[in-house]
Amino acid sequence: MSRIESPQFRAKVMSPDQAAGFISNGMNVGFSGFTGSGYPKAVPQALAAQIQTAHEAGQPFQIGVFTGASTAPELDGALSEVDGIVFRMPYQSDPALRRNINQGLTDYCDIHLGLSGPLTAAGFLGSLDMAVIEITAITPDGELIPSSSLGNNLLWLETAKQVILEVNSWQSLGLYGMHDVYYQPVLPPHRQPIPVVAPGDRIGRKTLRVDPSKVVAVVETNAPDRNSPFKALDAESKLIAGHLLDFLSHEVKVGRLPKSLLPLQSGVGNIANAVLAGLLDGPFDGITSYTEVIQDGMVDLLDSGKMTVASATAFSLSPQYAEKLNADAANYASKIILRPQDVSNNPEVIRRLGVIACNGLIEADIYGNVNSTHIMGSRMQNGLGGSGDFTRNAYISSFVTPSTAKGGAISCIVPMVSHVDHTEHDVQVVITEQGLADLRGLAPRKRARAIIDRCAHPDYRSALEEYFERAQRVANAQHTPHDLATALGWHVRYLEAGRMLP
Numbered sequence: 001m002s003r004i005e006s007p008q009f010r011a012k013v014m015s016p017d018q019a020a021g022f023i024s025n026g027m028n029v030g031f032s033g034f035t036g037s038g039y040p041k042a043v044p045q046a047l048a049a050q051i052q053t054a055h056e057a058g059q060p061f062q063i064g065v066f067t068g069a070s071t072a073p074e075l076d077g078a079l080s081e082v083d084g085i086v087f088r089m090p091y092q093s094d095p096a097l098r099r100n101i102n103q104g105l106t107d108y109c110d111i112h113l114g115l116s117g118p119l120t121a122a123g124f125l126g127s128l129d130m131a132v133i134e135i136t137a138i139t140p141d142g143e144l145i146p147s148s149s150l151g152n153n154l155l156w157l158e159t160a161k162q163v164i165l166e167v168n169s170w171q172s173l174g175l176y177g178m179h180d181v182y183y184q185p186v187l188p189p190h191r192q193p194i195p196v197v198a199p200g201d202r203i204g205r206k207t208l209r210v211d212p213s214k215v216v217a218v219v220e221t222n223a224p225d226r227n228s229p230f231k232a233l234d235a236e237s238k239l240i241a242g243h244l245l246d247f248l249s250h251e252v253k254v255g256r257l258p259k260s261l262l263p264l265q266s267g268v269g270n271i272a273n274a275v276l277a278g279l280l281d282g283p284f285d286g287i288t289s290y291t292e293v294i295q296d297g298m299v300d301l302l303d304s305g306k307m308t309v310a311s312a313t314a315f316s317l318s319p320q321y322a323e324k325l326n327a328d329a330a331n332y333a334s335k336i337i338l339r340p341q342d343v344s345n346n347p348e349v350i351r352r353l354g355v356i357a358c359n360g361l362i363e364a365d366i367y368g369n370v371n372s373t374h375i376m377g378s379r380m381q382n383g384l385g386g387s388g389d390f391t392r393n394a395y396i397s398s399f400v401t402p403s404t405a406k407g408g409a410i411s412c413i414v415p416m417v418s419h420v421d422h423t424e425h426d427v428q429v430v431i432t433e434q435g436l437a438d439l440r441g442l443a444p445r446k447r448a449r450a451i452i453d454r455c456a457h458p459d460y461r462s463a464l465e466e467y468f469e470r471a472q473r474v475a476n477a478q479h480t481p482h483d484l485a486t487a488l489g490w491h492v493r494y495l496e497a498g499r500m501l502p
Contacts, residue, residue, distance in 0.1 A: 003137035003167050012218045016046035019164050019217035023047055025061045027129040030156030034068035034314035035293050038149030040134045040166040041074050041223040048078040062086035068151020068341055072226035090116035091383040101380050114345030114389040117155040121186040131160035136171040143207035146179045147171040149314030154340045157210045164217045170224050174329030179338045181205045196349050199263045199288040200309040229318040231270045239433040240400050241278030247436050260286035265390045267359035268316050271400045273297045275358055290355050292344050292386045296321045302335050311337045313344040345389040357394035359387040361401050365417045366448040368424035368439050370399055377418030384421055391426050398429035403457035411460035415467045416487035430455050444480040
């Protein structure tokens, strides 16, 4: 039975190849998709084949790609393999796309996720010529039931000149009612306060709307989201989670947090997921979440009853958990809310709710500056994502990381980060398997002492202490003492040894 119940839209059903034919060289295309969920599966691959054919004929064919966040090999990967992306924003994690970015073949604008929609609407990134949006179904009156992510879909549908819809029957019909599609003016001075006062508030519609006259094609698919499995919890991850739980328990004890904590945000990745898993055995009940992605650990917390509601914009699940949630989506719809990302990542809402933020990093320096995006200051890894939206506006902002990388060859605690994404002014807590440094209210030299003593691996602690002592002498004990030559040399030594290269 077709999921396209509207005769008006059913008349526009065509093949992926036919639909991709509406996309031409130089277009900016807004694709659905956020952390491997809810991205179009068929049209991007058909488009990649057409781009390859054009290139073989000596014809130019590249497009600008706008999304909610990262997608999957069927989209970013397929288009990058044929050098089909001239511009990409706001976040990515695909190896082929990363290669093209670092080779200068693709211009990449790494944007705070909460700002990517408004920047597009304001025209800073050029006009949006086409939107390609995956949905679950189309109702008889033409309403669109979203799939496993919302991201920037609402804005792409409203601002794009033309629209292609992919109706994916793999996505569960039980997703209906999980989404909270909040329509509001995108740009000032017409924006209104977002009336979310608790993570479980529903303030919008269950469905997306689109002007039928803009829809040029509808494609039917049946393909799963491409989600990656999480690593099994190891001793290191458990230690990091334990340090954070002890810290939260202390904050409750001294009265800075309620017994049910405040809404939690968790970045994507194995460490962050391990922290969520640690909460299963923790002392906290009635937990809520106001975040951007729902991971395996959060599903377990909902199943256990320890978490009562989780608000996000997308899923980032292992294949096993994606199947589990898909099979029981109707029951999860009362506990999970998926919002547009300019709501899930809205700075004012994050600050007002008092979110506790927990994100990963590549390296942190002894003063609390964090690099989340670059290897050796120049090589883009993935991007900033939503970590900046939450870190700067959180009630408590924390970063978690192992103290070393590459089998211990690299210290993740360094004298000076090679690239700054989160400044010392926004980073409050740094946690490794070695311990936790609470940086709130500390002057720079005391921050350095706390991070070296509590977070650095013992193999690197003496070198960091030596640097810190030398920096104080060279800088004459000024406010934030640095010896720039030695700080830069720290990275160069590992680069020359080949250790810092991925």
